[in-house]
Amino acid sequence: MTAIEVTGLSKRFGPVEAASDIRFTVEPGEIFGLMGHNGAGKTTLLRMLLGLTRPTAGSARVLGHDVTRDALAVRRAAGFLPASYALPPDMTPRQLLEYVAAMFSLPRDVSRARVEALLRKFDLAAAADRKLRGFSTGMTQKVGLAQALVNDPQVLFLDEPTSGLDPLGRHELLELLRELARERGVTILFSSHILSDVETLCRRVAVLHRGRLIACDALDALRRAHGAATMDELYLALVRREAA
Template identity: 70%
Template structure:
């Protein structure tokens, strides 16, 4: 089953082609890597998949739905962690999860149960009733990921989720994503410029460069095709090819 399909998907901002004729698909249940340098178009692409931005051309499909025409239905099936997500400093993790659950229309009892489960899963118990003001980057990312999971989404869209985390924090977050995907069968799109995180988590990837898709497929096959041993060398080979 296919979770996401794009066909010649494009987004222009004036003369800038932020996303240019991009075509790929994400299979249901997989953790899919979306990689590229900062400014390569990853965030714009994710926002179009959620219906937050209208394409300038082409189309996208999420679980067979059009993100523009069926925006509410798409978002109800998705969890989203933006790259720049400012959590309300005077809320607590518990009150934030309750608030997000209410936005999805979850019954109060079910919302409380899900919030408690996520607080436990992300080791937030000791901080669950503390204001978010003053939380470390790692703690804020845990809360951000927890809110993205409160509706038990079929699709999780994560934009640079490990950026700003130390190595232990990155490892912890990647393990939690693996667990969430394996336990719930959640489809994950993991967008990052930290290539080692993509390699650790994803078996298939799409590589964006200045808005264009320059590689797509199984990561191991791409490495064999370009005769390289790791993802850093793969990205360098692709970038040099584009610059030639």
């Protein structure tokens, strides 16, 4: 069974077509990239796959669950880090993770063990009881990713997770994602306009432009097909082809 199957997914907001006939599949344990500029439709697509936005047309399944009819089952099996994750400033990382665990109705002993493990995993133990107000961007992203893993998800949806991070923070986060896929078999759908991050993490990608899917293939195959030596060259070649 494929982890994610997207079939003709479309979304209109009035006259604006935010996503149009999107089609692709993601295999279990794969890190799959969604490339595109800001406003290309990546966030809309992720929200539809999580059942947070109802599609205008088409369908999608996550771990066999229909994203419209079985949205609750999808969200129980998935973790999500949105592009703009606003942490509750008066909570501590420990309190936030415990709160998320309670939302998933985890038994108290399971919750306690998982929260402590995540605090250690993301090097947050020393700051576990500090209020989140004033956390750096890097620390905020660590807490955000930790909360997305509280329910031990099989699929992880990440919307621009490295945006705003310094080079060290980006490197650390990308390494954590690789480890999740390699050691725990987590399927990751990774959205970014930072092309080098997509290249670092992903073998296959879907490229969105103005709500349309303009390419979906292995990165190596796309580069060969378009004679592109770099990610920037590839993206520009695809966008120019679409505009021609």
